[in-house]
Amino acid sequence: VFVEKGVLVADPLQILDCSPIPDGAAACILTTVELAKKMKRPYVRVTASAMATDTIALAQRDSLCWLKSTELAGQRALKMAGRKISDIDMVEVHDCFSIAEAIVTESLGFFKPGQGVKAAVAGETALDGKIPVNPSGGLKAKGHPVGATGIGQIVEIVKQLRGQAENGRQIKGNPKVGMTQNMGGSGASAVVHILEVA
């Protein structure tokens, strides 16, 4: 899809379309806003946590080019946070394979169906693009230590909201609203979080 040369894993995905499964760890501290204020440490607010499911069997889904669980979890999260998709300043998505990023950004509503790849190639998902996608590098570039991946996404959005992202990947313009999308079972279940500055 994005990669032109390399070892084919399953057509048309080449090895570099697939995220590597390394070791990794991530952690975050969850507490109330009141306690966070008392501790006098920088914090961000969790304004939405939503989940949705779909069938595990790909053959039983309505479409193979869409992730219904991600669409539903995204809509529920936006409703919970009282936000529109255009309010989101950046998003960390579960790009287990290069094609997954495109289907997820479309299913969440950032791009129209079929436009996800074009948008990424045009730079709309870059750090300075319309909607920065995976400033951390995502599963594909950062790695996909399965159990740590979801919290890893949260860690990245927290850093971005605090203006503390390292190595030149801080998104400019003081981002205020971030989203994470995680999934399992080829999208049989999906979880979307919205985090906002304190």
Next chain:
Amino acid sequence: MFPSRIWREMPQRYRREASRCKKCGKRFYPPRLVCPECGGRKFETYNMPETGKLETFTVIRVAPSQFSDQAPYAIGVIAFDDGLQMMGQIVDGDLEALKIGQEMRLEFRKVQADGTHGVLSYAHKFVPKWY
């Protein structure tokens, strides 16, 4: 009970058996407890058709260890004539000649030899119709 016996006694494993939701009519293989379409919980089993069309497919070139001796092999989603969709391995065809939309026939084939005793397991596979 031995795992191989549990496997053999699952009705849908060795019969051409799918299920149809009594409320909305949607068809499933393997059977489900709850219909994701309408929430219905009552199903009737029926004999799935023998032929369908190839909806989409991929060729697995880096396979899980128990199937590595078979790689490269094709996996596809088949849409039966009655609307039932099912995923399975495609065998006996020329991988290069596979085409979306081509007709496929349902067959039973060996999947693998299970465990240390090498108990054979079989399952549904698909064969391009002209073979």
